[in-house]
Amino acid sequence: MIRDIITLGNPMLRMKSKPISVVDQEIRMLALDMIETMYYANGIGLSAVQVGVLKRLFVCEIPEYHDAPFVLINPVIKLSAAKNAAYKEGCLSIPHVQIEIERSKTVVIEYLDLDGKPRTLTESELPAICLQHEIDHLDGKLIIDKLISEEQRNQLVLQMQDFEYSKALINLVPVVKR
Numbered sequence: 434m435i436r437d438i439i440t441l442g443n444p445m446l447r448m449k450s451k452p453i454s455v456v457d458q459e460i461r462m463l464a465l466d467m468i469e470t471m472y473y474a475n476g477i478g479l480s481a482v483q484v485g486v487l488k489r490l491f492v493c494e495i496p497e498y499h500d501a502p503f504v505l506i507n508p509v510i511k512l513s514a515a516k517n518a519a520y521k522e523g524c525l526s527i528p529h530v531q532i533e534i535e536r537s538k539t540v541v542i543e544y545l546d547l548d549g550k551p552r553t554l555t556e557s558e559l560p561a562i563c564l565q566h567e568i569d570h571l572d573g574k575l576i577i578d579k580l581i582s583e584e585q586r587n588q589l590v591l592q593m594q595d596f597e598y599s600k601a602l603i604n605l606v607p608v609v610k611r
């Protein structure tokens with residue numbers, strides 16, 4: 434079942450998701466719905482919070498790198514290596530906006546799979562970026578929190594104005610700290 438994706442302005446996007454204690458049928462159904470929703474929205478990753486469920490779970494599939502979707506439950510970054518070159522990221526919860534962000538080039542992540550078994554995943558390049566983006570969602574963090582300069586913020590505001598974001602939503606973009 435395709436679920437609605439919540440967008441900027443919905444306070445849930447700023448909340449911390451809770452760990453999943455038991456991987457049961459309800460969680461598996463949620464994961465399947467999220468995969469379906471991610472495909473429908475043409476995304477490469479989707480966190481449970483984005484469909485309004487505050488649980489530490491996300492799905493991810495990047496066609497050039499994976500031949501099947503991943504479901505990561507209670508993911509924890511165990512190791513992150515040197516910074517990547519910046520990559521232009523979008524977010525299904527902030528439509529039409531792209532921001533260049535620097536993240537770790539390689540990450541090692543521990544998580545539970547859909548059978549509740551502990552697993553470790555090592556990813557680099559775009560998959561590593563996607564994993565870090567989704568884990569940020571579970572902690573209530575968004576790409577607009579990663580702005581590094583006033584100039585970059587101004588560019589973002591222009592993008593948002595072009596796509597007719599309301600003033601109230603544009604005001605949610607954090608000010609860049611010096």
Ligand SMILES: [Zn+2]
Pocket residue numbers: 523524525526566570
């Ligand atoms: Zn996102």
